[in-house]
Amino acid sequence: MSKESPQMWFVTTFYKFTVLKNQNKADLEGVKSSLESKAQDLNIEGLLILGPDGFNTTCTSTSESALKVWKEWMQDYFQSSGIFFKDSVSSVRPFHRFKVKIRNEIVTIGAPDLVPNLEENHHLSPEEWNKVLKEEKDFVVIDTRNWYESEIGTFKGALAPKIEQFTEFPEWVDQQQIPKDKKMLIFCTGGIRCEKGIYELQRRGYDNVWQLEGGILNYIQKHPNDQWQGECFVFDNRVAVDQNLQPSQTYxxxxxxxxxxxxxxxxxxxxxxxxxxxxxxxxxxxxxxxxxxxxxxxxxxxxxxxxxxxxxxxxxxx
Ligand SMILES: [Zn+2]
Ligand SMILES: [Zn+2]
Structure with a gap:
């Protein structure tokens, strides 16, 4: 990489809950090899968590068109249209290779059979989220992320549990003795943790829970320097992104x-x-x-x- 022309990486974060055995993709090792070989063809770098319930990933490329081909190929491969891609650009190389990690659950909450139906659960767009935060009084905002994530940035007024991992989240909420009918707004980095978290909260009797659509990354893109304070931790070499979705200068x-x-x-x-x-x-x-x-x-x-x-x-x- 020459100093004269700084290299840029196009970054996209996305996930899909899908029951892979219904697609004859029960063989996760086989899926992993297909993904790795396609990623190699296209020069894609990133990290992909693969489980029987779908996948969760951040992928990057120095070529915007290669990344576009990859996104289309992924939607075809997993027979999933309408995936929500959260895109940004980075001057820091987020990954040095492409890696697939196989897990029992793509978001570990201890309920591998729970496959969220994304259409049916309560989502708030960044605009709707802002409207509640700015105009309503009777609600709580809860950060579903781990302690080291909320420490460097969170929403104004949010409760941040000091949890080590997401499996501790539902129990933490129970300990807060929040009334079951209280309007509860939950959020995470890209939306995936909330997809499962909301079911777990509903199962425990909270019936007025709302999740931020597309997570913090989608919110910051639409409303920089608004209700979000600080930086957003990301799981790659950028460490965090700032209000312009640029790699952290601080961390x-x-x-x-x-x-x-x-x-x-x-x-x-x-x-x-x-x-x-x-x-x-x-x-x-x-x-x-x-x-x-x-x-x-x-x-x-x-x-x-x-x-x-x-x-x-x-x-x-x-
Ligand atoms: Zn340390
Ligand atoms: Zn030293």
Whole structure:
């Protein structure tokens, strides 16, 4: 990549709940190979979570037309029209390869047989969402994401559970003792977690729950600098996107734990610059080292210098 012409990546995030065994696609390993070989043909990079209940993915390409072909091919392959693609552009390379991970559930809430019917559940467009937030009084807004996601950005007035994973979400809501008929607005990054979360809440007796259509990514695209505050965590090397859906200028991935980090340090062992997260800043050896290796070596041999660390930290959690 030359410095004269900065490279751009076209990015798209999308998901589909679909029962693959009804499409004779019960063989997930087979589906995985088909996806990988097509992605290779088209030079697509990204991460795709594949399960018996569908898929969830963020894909990128340096060619806008290749990404368009990929989207069309995916809709044909999964016999799914009307997929909602959340698009953006990035000057940071979000992925370094294409990877398919097979899971029992594409969004883990502990109900693999639950396949949402997207037409029938309560969705609010970004406009409708804004109308409630700005004009109504009697409602709660709830962030369904994990603690490290809501820490760097969320909706004004939102309740943010400090959960480690989504499976803890329904129980957290129960603990809040929110009246079952209270108007409840839930949101997540791209909409997929809410698709399952809303069924789980309805099953528990909450009958006035609404989800943000297309998630935060869709909202920010339509209404930057409005009811959303801060940045939106994403599961790739951009770490987060700002109000213009541009890669974060503020956050890097903490080399020790992979959480968003913004405190710049210079490594005591090798002088490499890195950003360390709030949690790791509290820990000796981690607070001023650039990598797991430097932390380990510095603990063994305090004061001894080492070679510059070359490392690629990939944000492939999910
Ligand atoms: Zn950390
Ligand atoms: Zn170092």
């Amino acid at each position: 890097k991935l903490c080399p020790h734990c992979g959480q968003p980090a913004k405190t710049k340090i210079q490594c005591q062992r090798c002088d490499t610059e890195a950003c360390v997260c709030e949690q790791c800043l509290k820990i000796d050896w981690k607070k001023d080292t650039c990598s797991k290796n430097c932390a380990y070596q510095l603990e063994l041999h305090p004061g001894r210098k080492g070679k510059h660390q070359v490392r690629v930290i990939e944000n492939l959690r999910k």
